[in-house]
Amino acid sequence: MQSPTQASLLKVDDITMAFGGIVAVDKLSLTVKAGEILALMGPNGAGKTTTFHVIAGVHMPNSGTITFDGQDITRLRPDGRCRAGIGRTFQITQPFAELTVVENVMVGALPHHRTMAEARAEARRYVDMVGLGGRADVLAKGLSTGQRKRLEMARAMATRPKLLLLDEVTGGVDMKSLPGIIELVKKLRDEGLTLIIIEHNMKAITELADRAIFMNRGVRMAEGTPAEIASHPEVIELYLGEGDAHA
Amino acid sequence: MFQPLKSWQWLLIATAIVVMALVPLVTRNSYLLHVFILTMIFGIFASAWNLVTGFAGLKTFGHHAFFGIGAYASALISINAGLSPWLTVWIAALVATVFGLFIGLPILRINSMPHVAIVTLGFAEIVRIVISNLQSITRGELGLWGIPAFEGFNLPWIGEVNFTPADKLPYYYLILVLLIASVAVIALIMRSRTGLAMIAMRDAEEAAESLGVNLTRQKLLVFGVSAFLVGVAGAFYAHYISILTPTAAVGIDLMILVIAMALVGGLSTLSGPLVGALILTGAVELMRDLDDYRLLVYGAMVILIVMFLPKGLVTLAPMLTRRFASHSSS
Numbered sequence: 252m253q254s255p256t257q258a259s260l261l262k263v264d265d266i267t268m269a270f271g272g273i274v275a276v277d278k279l280s281l282t283v284k285a286g287e288i289l290a291l292m293g294p295n296g297a298g299k300t301t302t303f304h305v306i307a308g309v310h311m312p313n314s315g316t317i318t319f320d321g322q323d324i325t326r327l328r329p330d331g332r333c334r335a336g337i338g339r340t341f342q343i344t345q346p347f348a349e350l351t352v353v354e355n356v357m358v359g360a361l362p363h364h365r366t367m368a369e370a371r372a373e374a375r376r377y378v379d380m381v382g383l384g385g386r387a388d389v390l391a392k393g394l395s396t397g398q399r400k401r402l403e404m405a406r407a408m409a410t411r412p413k414l415l416l417l418d419e420v421t422g423g424v425d426m427k428s429l430p431g432i433i434e435l436v437k438k439l440r441d442e443g444l445t446l447i448i449i450e451h452n453m454k455a456i457t458e459l460a461d462r463a464i465f466m467n468r469g470v471r472m473a474e475g476t477p478a479e480i481a482s483h484p485e486v487i488e489l490y491l492g493e494g495d496a497h498a
Numbered sequence: 499m500f501q502p503l504k505s506w507q508w509l510l511i512a513t514a515i516v517v518m519a520l521v522p523l524v525t526r527n528s529y530l531l532h533v534f535i536l537t538m539i540f541g542i543f544a545s546a547w548n549l550v551t552g553f554a555g556l557k558t559f560g561h562h563a564f565f566g567i568g569a570y571a572s573a574l575i576s577i578n579a580g581l582s583p584w585l586t587v588w589i590a591a592l593v594a595t596v597f598g599l600f601i602g603l604p605i606l607r608i609n610s611m612p613h614v615a616i617v618t619l620g621f622a623e624i625v626r627i628v629i630s631n632l633q634s635i636t637r638g639e640l641g642l643w644g645i646p647a648f649e650g651f652n653l654p655w656i657g658e659v660n661f662t663p664a665d666k667l668p669y670y671y672l673i674l675v676l677l678i679a680s681v682a683v684i685a686l687i688m689r690s691r692t693g694l695a696m697i698a699m700r701d702a703e704e705a706a707e708s709l710g711v712n713l714t715r716q717k718l719l720v721f722g723v724s725a726f727l728v729g730v731a732g733a734f735y736a737h738y739i740s741i742l743t744p745t746a747a748v749g750i751d752l753m754i755l756v757i758a759m760a761l762v763g764g765l766s767t768l769s770g771p772l773v774g775a776l777i778l779t780g781a782v783e784l785m786r787d788l789d790d791y792r793l794l795v796y797g798a799m800v801i802l803i804v805m806f807l808p809k810g811l812v813t814l815a816p817m818l819t820r821r822f823a824s825h826s827s828s
Contacts, residue, residue, distance in 0.1 A: 329708050333707075333709060345702035347706070349697060349701055349766075370691075406709060407708075
């Protein structure tokens with residue numbers, strides 16, 4: 252699907268992230284090409300969210316480098332990485348509870364605007380885009396889980412990222428809202444965004460991802476199309492347990 | 499908070515200012531004016547503390563240090579260097595700002611709020627002990643006296659304005675101007691992009707940072723501005739009271755009173771600390787006859803308000819209106 256000439260937007264090179272004696276991510280390397288959707292898969296504790304945190308700047312890696320858009324960003328703090336063009340959502344949503352939905356999004360939009368009114372107008376567009384138009388002036392603490400996930404996306408979009416990290420945007424979302432969220436992520440890709448998603452939902456992964464990386468215990472175990480990953484013997488073994496691998 | 503003010507809000511603000519400006523026309527009672535002056539000093543103090551704790555979410559309990567630093571710096575500079583209090587008030591506020599930035603730095607790296615509380619409290623205690631023990635300069639608990647008053651000046655139409663202990667009027671108007679300016683500064687900050695980023699930081703720090711908010715800059719800014727305003731209030735206090743002791747100007751009692759004011763009036767609101775300052779300063783004075791029993795009444799009042807109006811007295815009116823509206827419609 253991707254042409255080989257396309258440059259890599261993000262290059263994670265030999266990253267190790269340890270907390271005390273626990274190595275959460277072990278010598279991980281990955282590249283993401285502009286315009287693609289990469290899925291990170293793996294059981295709980297595989298190091299997916301830690302990988303996100305290292306890319307977003309929350310954790311400084313013990314070793315390794317991160318290059319984004321030709322710039323070494325390994326030592327940048329999260330706000331610096333945001334300005335460089337990396338947006339993210341949180342697995343456990345973090346709304347600004349006492350701000351309205353549109354004000355939540357304005358926080359991300361402000362650096363791109365000279366006045367509050369301009370930022371509000373643009374924030375309003377992102378709120379509409381994620382389908383929260385009817386709740387724009389409600390305090391964020393009044394939102395449901397699904398709405399909070401959408402708010403996370405609108406906020407991150409307002410920072411005008413080149414790369415967006417989505418951490419389990421379908422987690423905790425009921426089956427009825429799932430297709431809507433998947434459509435929304437597709438829309439983001441169609442706007443020219445590059446995405447890395449952490450997902451457990453196989454339907455979401457097969458519909459969205461161009462490529463998937465399967466992690467376990469901090470290392471990369473397999474890489475390929477979602478279908479290839481799903482039929483990978485080691486992956487099946489991990490998810491279904493020994494003996495069922497050929498079932 | 500980030501929408502333009504409605505006309506009734508402008509009207510309310512204008513009415514409050516006019517009423518405060520007209521008080522001396524109704525009464526020239528020196529004691530009453532004194533209570534109002536104290537209320538306004540505390541109004542600045544509580545509003546500035548609310549900026550850091552209520553709006554930015556940094557739970558600090560050491561703001562009385564800035565009050566004391568402002569008071570002593572202005573007093574000492576005007577006594578020893580012979581500079582006019584009109585000038586030393588601002589120098590003192592800048593000194594308090596420098597200390598505010600100094601204590602803001604370690605707080606940047608502390609994520610646990612109880613630790614922030616202890617660090618700031620400890621810092622204020624250090625300031626108090628240093629002032630107590632530098633007796634050759636501050637005279638310690640014996641009290642620093644001989645602090646010059648503000649120089650008088652001539653105003654067209656009104657004539658000579660003199661700052662003397664006998665006449666509280668000039669002090670009343672001076673602190674009223676300082677209070678309005680302080681609250682205006684805080685309101686302007688909170689309604690700007692900085693205020694939006696600050697509330698985002700308070701509600702979800704990690705998320706704010708991921709959206710490009712520079713936490714270091716925000717925290718230093720809020721500490722600097724807050725320390726400056728508290729420093730101004732302290733400096734004014736020094737030249738108004740004209741005698742300073744470490745217990746009165748840097749005592750923990752001051753901080754407790756200010757926290758109570760913000761809680762009673764309403765934390766994280768612009769008007770809450772002002773309402774709280776008015777009620778608590780007034781209550782302390784009204785209950786003087788009760789001696790130590792007033793502490794009992796005082797404690798009960800704080801507990802009742804925190805229990806039944808956890809967001810402060812300023813939420814009382816909207817709450818009653820809503821009740822009333824729902825009753826009459828049903």
